[in-house]
Amino acid sequence: MRSYNVLLVEDDTAIGDIMQRILKREGYNVCWKTDGTTVLQEIREMDLIIMDVMLPGEDGYQLSKRIKQLGLQIPIIFLSARSDMDSKLQGLTIGEDYMVKPFDPRELLLRMKKMLDYHYGTFTQINHVYIDAERRRVFLMDLQHEVEFTAIERKIFFYLYDNRDRILTKDHFLEHLWQLEDRSPNIVIVHIKNIRAKIQDTEGEVIQNLYGEGYRLNTYKKK
Structure with missing residues (x-):
């Protein structure tokens, strides 16, 4: 079974640490960043991006737009405490999925699996x-x-x-x-x-x- 490379961009160290441990336990190779400073240097090796919206400096939406402008077809799942419809629609327009914090890690894992199957599987x-x-x-x-x-x-x-x-x-x-x-x-x-x-x-x-x-x-x- 292929081991996928996941880029986690999350500035909350408590959340990031828990997510990193969960993802590694599920067999994913995880690269965790707390801001977008060096993300573009790592991006070409990634299969999936889990992107917090509220980041120091450049926010998740702006960073994701720059990733998309590179022509890379890497799926992005946004994580945000914002639950209003405008924020959700903005996230789904830029990326492929949007989840509201707090969330159940099991739901995130299921969404990740379906997205990876779709982009890299045998559908x-x-x-x-x-x-x-x-x-x-x-x-x-x-x-x-x-x-x-x-x-x-x-x-x-x-x-x-x-x-x-x-x-x-x-x-x-x-x-x-x-x-x-x-x-x-x-x-x-x-x-x-x-x-x-x-x-x-x-x-x-x-x-x-x-x-x-x-x-x-x-x-x-x-x-």
């Missing part, structure tokens, strides 16, 4: 849907929302995914996924309708219905 993106084929998981948009399939819905979706860009007839689904006594063409229609609703594919851009032929999962990305 396949189809329009607004992100697919982790290895672990048979599906997410929407920003990877904060995992699609909650039933067991049969998951089988249908990944049967489509494993045969992506191929037309699958109703008989294909019935032969591969249902017992003889349970076979009914209408059951395929019902389940695919439910899957489309869950992945927000009401226009059939991800799972296309080819009338008289069957269904196809398209792998193009929506621009």
